[in-house]
Amino acid sequence: MKDKKLIGLTGVYCAGKNYVAVFLEQRGLPVLDVDKLGHQVIEMEKERIMARFGSDILGEDGLIDRKRLGARVFGKPAELAVLENIVHPGANRETVAWIKAREEKTCVINAALLHRSSVFNELDAVIIVKAPWLARILRARKRDNLPWTELIKRFRSQSEFNTQYFTKNTDIYRVENSGYFGVSKGLRRNRLENRIDEILSLLGIK
Numbered sequence: 001m002k003d004k005k006l007i008g009l010t011g012v013y014c015a016g017k018n019y020v021a022v023f024l025e026q027r028g029l030p031v032l033d034v035d036k037l038g039h040q041v042i043e044m045e046k047e048r049i050m051a052r053f054g055s056d057i058l059g060e061d062g063l064i065d066r067k068r069l070g071a072r073v074f075g076k077p078a079e080l081a082v083l084e085n086i087v088h089p090g091a092n093r094e095t096v097a098w099i100k101a102r103e104e105k106t107c108v109i110n111a112a113l114l115h116r117s118s119v120f121n122e123l124d125a126v127i128i129v130k131a132p133w134l135a136r137i138l139r140a141r142k143r144d145n146l147p148w149t150e151l152i153k154r155f156r157s158q159s160e161f162n163t164q165y166f167t168k169n170t171d172i173y174r175v176e177n178s179g180y181f182g183v184s185k186g187l188r189r190n191r192l193e194n195r196i197d198e199i200l201s202l203l204g205i206k
Contacts, residue, residue, distance in 0.1 A: 004099060005106040006122055007203070010114040010165070011129030013154055014139040016177040020129050021110045023196045029205070032098050034091060034111035039066065041090035048086050053079075075153065084116075092118035106205055115165060125171040125203055132178065173199045 009024070009031070011017035021031045042049065042064055049064060050057065053072050059065035073079040095117060099107050111117055114126070131139075133155070140151050165172060175195050178188055 005124050006099070006119060007106065007108045008114045008120070008123040008126040009108055009110040010112060010126065012136070014136040014143065015129045015131040017110060017129040019177065020127070020175055020192065020196065021108070023193055024108050027200065029106055029108050030102050030104050031108040031110050032095060034095060034109060034117065037094050038087055038091045041087050041094065042066065044090060045086050049083070052082060088116065095119060123170055125173060126165055127173045127175055127199060128165060129175045129177055135178070
């Protein structure tokens with residue numbers, strides 16, 4: 001994979017990294033959504049996951065209900081570690097296979113847990129998407145419809161988010177996604193696009 005430039009894209013809960021991913025795709029860059037890839041691996045490993053966490057994590061459609069599964073492991077480090085040991089190897093294999101299959105010289109790896117990816121140490125740059133706390137929690141409430149107490153727990157669980165990235169010896173670029181406050185949607189979009197173009201220019205990508 002040394003013949004390719006790898007860019008990591010990440011951000012805290014509901015900061016808007018997938019929104020930024022769209023801009024990167026519009027500029028011709030292939031973007032792998034590792035979170036969606038993880039959902040696929042969960043189904044591939046359904047039998048192992050059910051054997052460990054019970055059949056009541058299934059939804060009415062017979063698929064694993066990720067919210068039920070998430071509730072089963074949230075705040076339980078040992079249980080979460082078991083789940084990650086089932087899912088992460090498959091997600092890492094699929095990530096490497098995807099990169100090798102791309103013909104483009106630059107690839108973007110979009111992942112909430114980017115620092116746990118097998119390609120983390122091969123990244124040439126990391127883009128971290130940030131947003132005001134209030135904007136994020138309003139987005140989370142609207143998108144996931146979780147109780148406020150549950151949302152606060154999720155936010156607190158990411159209090160050390162930046163630590164694993166700013167200790168890495170690579171270029172770090174921040175993208176501010178201001179959310180609902182202070183600027184119109186059109187102006188916010190223009191600022192984001194200008195920032196993305198600036199970063200790509202600094203990385204020598206046109």
